[in-house]
Amino acid sequence: MENEIQQICGRLLKHYGKQGWWPVRRSFEPEWFEVCIGAVLTQNTSWQNVEKALDGLVRENIITPSDIVKADSEKLKKAIKPSGFYNQKAERLKILSGLILDSGIDSFQQKIARERLLSAKGIGKETADSILLYACDRPFFVIDAYTRRIFSRIGIVEEKSEYEDIRTLFENSLEKNVDLYKEYHALIVGHAKQVCRKEPLCEKCCLLEICNYGKKQISNPP
């Protein structure tokens, strides 16, 4: 028997197809390090601007954890400037890179503990879970503002639920599978960007039949 979360994610997959996240340009070493950097740079920032910042790092030949740790702070800030919040993001990148080096580049993916990531300044729950899922290939479902918005509108979660409560709900509802988690999170973000903004275009929404919020908006426009 399919639960509601499986049903919704299945619908998104059918409607949009596979997303293939996380996009990487293979310019960083190791390759998964780019995901770690991207996870920090994308904090409250559009992916478009993150790409410019990644380009900046490659241009300056800052492509490994030790490159970041050793990099001159001003040079680092300048490289990532287009992603905004560059003062704090430069510091966060240095802290995260130091953590990766401390835990050992070769063992980071397998062994880094979620708690250890969370204890690093600048790494919150969403950033930690993005790193764990997309860089480390470990089964942690990423909960972001989009997930909250979509699923609270449908009525599956409370809008102000605890992050961990929502994550547990998703992880308990879905088959424990890294590729599945990656696809579904990507689909949720992609869907939200297209049709589930603050001014929702609900008539285009592939979840309309099962979304009470959408039905309400259609019959009762804002």
Add this chain to the structure above:
DNA sequence: GGCCAGGCACAGC
């Protein structure tokens, strides 16, 4: 020109 973007830390109640 205002609002938003794949958050987080910290101060002040």
Add this chain to the structure above:
DNA sequence: GCTGTGCATGGC
């Protein structure tokens, strides 16, 4: 514990 605010750029 909860709420507000700073962080900053670029696109629409």
